[in-house]
Amino acid sequence: MHVRDTLAAAAERAGxxxxxxxxxxxxxxxxxxxxxxxxxxSKEMYTFADRGDRSVTLRPEGTAGVVRSVIEHNLDxxxxxxxxxxxxxxxxxxxxxxxxxxxxxxxxVEAIGVDDAGLDAEVIAIADEGFKALGLTGYxxxxxxxxxxxxxxxxxxx
Numbered sequence: 001m002h003v004r005d006t007l008a009a010a011a012e013r014a015g016x017x018x019x020x021x022x023x024x025x026x027x028x029x030x031x032x033x034x035x036x037x038x039x040x041x042s043k044e045m046y047t048f049a050d051r052g053d054r055s056v057t058l059r060p061e062g063t064a065g066v067v068r069s070v071i072e073h074n075l076d077x078x079x080x081x082x083x084x085x086x087x088x089x090x091x092x093x094x095x096x097x098x099x100x101x102x103x104x105x106x107x108x109v110e111a112i113g114v115d116d117a118g119l120d121a122e123v124i125a126i127a128d129e130g131f132k133a134l135g136l137t138g139y140x141x142x143x144x145x146x147x148x149x150x151x152x153x154x155x156x157x158x
Contacts, residue, residue, distance in 0.1 A: 003134060004087045007107040010130035011085035014122060016109050019084040021065040027055035029064050044092045046102075058091035062108045070112055080113035 008018070027047050046058040059065060066084055069075065075082050087107040094102060109126060111119040124141060131139055147155045 004105065004107055006133050007127075007130040008085055008087055010126050010133060011107070011109045013129075014083075014109075014126050016083045016085040016111075016126075019066060019069060019086050021059060021062055021069070021086050021088065023089070024056045024058050025065055025068070027057045029068055030057055030060065032064075044094055046091050046093050060090060060092050062086050062090070062106065063110060066110045067112060076113055081116075081119060082112045083109070084112070085109045 012018070027045070030045060045060050047055060048057075050056050066086065070082050070084075075084075085108065088105070089103050090106045091103055107130075109123055111123065124143070128141060
């Protein structure tokens with residue numbers, strides 16, 4: 001709880017409001033939001049039929065649920081960007097091995113509605129502030145990209 005609360009506090013100071021996400025969602029949300037061809041959707045989701053024979057999935061990540069909530073509840077009507085933070089358990093069907101667990105705890109932030117490199121930098125700064133508040137030293141923040149439609153196929157091949 002201390003780690004979660006410390007990281008969430010850094011996001012709160014930056015103006016990110018709290019959002020509570022459902023533990024499971026309609027499977028289609030992740031196929032549309034994350035992408036059917038991603039490893040998360042094709043290999044790592046816990047998906048099952050509920051009593052109504054609807055396909056539901058334990059949340060593997062937070063972004064899709066946040067975007068669904070913003071759209072469904074018109075959270076963008078107050079202005080953009082919509083800045084939200086979340087925390088809780090997430091689930092990935094991965095082969096158990098050192099450092100990989102099927103249930104993991106995650107703290108996340110989303111800035112939705114504005115394409116701005118400054119917001120990307122803000123998210124990185126929030127992580128840095130949170131890590132420092134936890135007393136971490138000697139860490140390295142690495143920035144990566146899964147690519148765009150043009151270069152992602154080569155990434156997936158590798």
